[in-house]
Amino acid sequence: MSELASAKSARSAVELDGVDKRFGDVLALSGIELTLDDGEFVSLIGPSGCGKSTLLRVVADLEQPTAGTVQVGGKPARQARLDQDYGIAFQQSGLLEWRTVAENVELPLHVHGVGKAERRARAAELLELVGLADFAGSRPAQLSGGMQQRVAIARALAPQPKLLLMDEPFGALDEMTRERMQAELLRIARESGAAVLFVTHSIPEAVVLSDRVVVMTPRPGRITEVVDGRRPGRDAAELEPDDVEDVRETAAFFAAVTAVREALRKGHQ
């Protein structure tokens, strides 16, 4: 049982209890216990095949667990999906090439019958938030990879979800763009107040973005350890730097990265 399950609010953003997921003979997830508080930023990290993407998909109700329960915002995952309580961003931006950038951001609202004027306004607001207001009328094909991912994030935020699910959204980007996008994401998450469950391969990325880093190991996929992240502003009492750039150069950051690395190595044995 995870030690951090202590400060559970009455309605956590995400709550996984004894979750197993089996694909045929393979046990992709085993005995997963995890809780996310409102506004918390949690990363899932581990080697290929450790089940982190599967875990995210289970929370999104894109897969159903073979055992255990999944609650999102106090509701079962399925209901949360039907009520559109979360937004999701995939590794490929998944933008619809025949729609303009603004129309892509509007998609969740369009699907749910929101009126045109309201959709337009919300999309404009979101594009402003991700810094792409000038590209509202462009087609996805005209945008760079990083920009497309920003549109995908804006789309995920369209229904004003309390939870953001992200599956290695920056995986296909180069290092510089990646770091810029991390700063952007932190700002967006703070401004929207959403909780974030973030899957990544990159240790520094996990540490710099998160309140907590959940380390997973494969065969079967399970959580081995949870390490404190270095999300800027998380420890207000310690006068932590508020700038992502500065965070990456603190001793505490390096210590956390080392801790995660150790945890991953341990899990490997």
Next chain:
Amino acid sequence: MVAPLALGLLVLVVWHLVVVAFAVPAFLLPTPLAIAQQFVAQFPVILSTAAVTGGNALVGLIAGFLIGLVLAVLAASSRLIAELTTPVVLAASAIPIVALAPVFTIMFGSTTEIARQLVVTVVVIVPVFVSAARGLRAVAPVHGDLMTSLAATPWQRARFVRLPGAVPYVMTGLRLAAPAAVIASVVAEYFGGLQNGLGSRITSAAANTAYARAWAFVVASIVLGLLFHLGGTLVERLVTRGRPA
């Protein structure tokens, strides 16, 4: 661009010289010049007959396109319908559909163009159905997941992802079908019926040993085919502009 033009010119010149030098009889091959002369001389007739052949091709193209599209949508929405239509379309792609021309002539009469238009329609249905069916099936996994995460109904999936996603495929089908429509239209004329199209002119000119004239009509039908091909390509480009290649 230069190489094909140069080759074409070379071929024309050599062709002309060979025919003249070896006194090749006209029934075998007239000179390009003779053909060009006939083309110019017969131009009004060429236009009127091309209009008929082209008109049949166009009617069949539009009808076949609409029917092929509807069939593909039906096949995409029901596994049973897909299983029933696929063998029929597969068979249709193998059999000589133009051989149905006499049958249609009997059924619909030999005094209108309906029989030929019907042949073209059936010929067009095949590539349009195949392309459209493929397009409706081709949903990227990430788009599928996206729609699931948005709790979309099957109709919403179709409306927001499958149908717009299928458009490039459908347009490719149209592009492939357009010249096929002309070919079918010309060939259907070889099976009798009204004698007012390009195909019939070719046969009658050949029968009257007016070979250069026959070749002129052949050239006209080639041009007609190219025009439809161009038209189909243009429509495809126009409809899919803004999308990545």
Next chain:
Amino acid sequence: MGGRTRSVVTTASAFALLVLLWELVKLVVPDDGVVVGGVRILPRTDDASMPHVWTVIAKLGQPEVAGAADVRTVGAAVAQSALYTLGLALGGLVLGGVLGVVLALVMLRFRLAERAMLPYIVASQTVPLIAIAPLVAGWGGKIAIMGWAWQPWASVMVIASYLAFFPIAVGALRGLAGPNRASVELFTSLAAGWWTTLRRLRLPAAVPAIIPAVRLAAAAAVVGAIVAEISTGTRGGIGRLIIEYAQTATGDPSQLYAAILGAAVLGLVAAAFVSLLDRALWRYRGAVG
């Protein structure tokens, strides 16, 4: 039910449904069809225009010329003619196919040849090449090659091969030029010459691209052979048979329908040949990495 059984059942059902549809149209649509504005949009459905399916099938067993003895049955006539045409079509397919592959090899070897010729070859697939059939027909009986007089059936085979040639040339070039740089460079590093690379890498890798081209070419060769037979008046083929039966079709068109059925089966048999070829080359199917 198992996948195989299911597809056989659905295929059979599909064709059974077509037969049902035919009979339904006969039942529902008025004998004289439906004419709108001088144009018949629904066909005539009396027995003189649309025979019952069983009438056509029964016709196969009846003699070609009613009442005369010693005459083959319609079924035999159709089968023999279809076989004859199949021979010409397949002959044309092989001839056109070989020439097509040869041309593809030339275009592969000499980039200039490819640049000069490919646009014409691609364009030729969009134009009614078959339009020249009546003209090639005119060679019959008039020319001789080295003492061998030009037979009408030769025109048929030439036309069929002509139509088969172009799709195969395009498909073969695409397939032969297909192997990616890495594979080609591997062969170069093994000091393999152009011919060896051709035999061991390009040809096997080209199979997946050539088979669909052959399928297209086979269908084109069949249509070409049938149309050519009509243009040349070649006796013995199904094209000629269709025209003959069409002329005697007023009042009892079931013979004509039988002949057209034969032509359809002909097309299916040609397609089956290609599928057999595909099966035989199973080892080479699937993309080369």
